[in-house]
Amino acid sequence: MPELPEVEALREFLDENLVGKRIARALPVAISVLKTYDPPLGALDGATVTAVGRHGKFLDIEAGGLHLLIHLARAGWLQWKDVLPSGPPRPGKGPLALRVALTGGDGFDLTEAGTAKRLAVHLVSDPATVPGVARLGPDPLADGFDRAAFAALLAGERRRIKGALRDQSLIAGIGNAYSDEILHAARMSPFKPVQNLDEEETTTLYDAMRTTLGDAVARSHGLAAGRLKAEKKSGLRVHGRTGEPCPVCGDTIREVSFSDSSLQYCPTCQTGGKPLADRRMSRLLK
Structure with a gap:
């Protein structure tokens, strides 16, 4: 399971490679991955990524005034691709759960191994509306956490x-x-x-x-x-x-x-x- 150090490293990586780029489309592949429906995932189409944050084990990708929150759970992972496959992803029994394609042809896939599907993606205007974020205690590496x-x-x-x-x-x-x-x-x-x-x-x-x-x-x-x-x-x-x-x-x-x-x-x-x-x-x- 990715924990604070790995999620923080992913945040740093995405901050360097994702911020300033425009999302072409976010495509859910596994029906279980998306936990919200309003706003729809299509609201990210054409939006520019402005920031990448972290809340505990949640990644927070901000684009177009919205927050794409990702919790990788036990067996999830983020795979960055400099060149994404040209065709649309096909739903099936494979590990691919969601794809975020950028206008430059790069982007990332969210994958999850195993049969227990716990990887969770939320698209919200306020991260605090996601129960898993709202209940978080303090970050143990925060400057004020003495x-x-x-x-x-x-x-x-x-x-x-x-x-x-x-x-x-x-x-x-x-x-x-x-x-x-x-x-x-x-x-x-x-x-x-x-x-x-x-x-x-x-x-x-x-x-x-x-x-x-x-x-x-x-x-x-x-x-x-x-x-x-x-x-x-x-x-x-x-x-x-x-x-x-x-x-x-x-x-x-x-x-x-x-x-x-x-x-x-x-x-x-x-x-x-x-x-x-x-x-x-x-x-x-x-």
């Missing part, structure tokens, strides 16, 4: 740190991968209750969050859209690396599986050497 603001958000929380970091209404942009990376950098168990954090631990977690996300954004800076997935994977230290040695201590990275996701962690760095119970395997062994 340690005090972070501590205030956590005050009163009664859940595990992993879940709190992933809650978009609490903090915008962090998903499964970077929450694993942040907790590894902070040397904290993903199952540690937020209410058990002391002042020093809160500072450690805040610093780990800012450093982990900031470093990921810096690594992705200037990369073409097609290289961002590989860059994300290469920069991860624990997420997606079950069975590999921890790059900090050498212990074996372990995994806890859930119904539709999993987390990875280092026992030595994060849980005092004790493996966490894998709920899925525990149920199978009963």
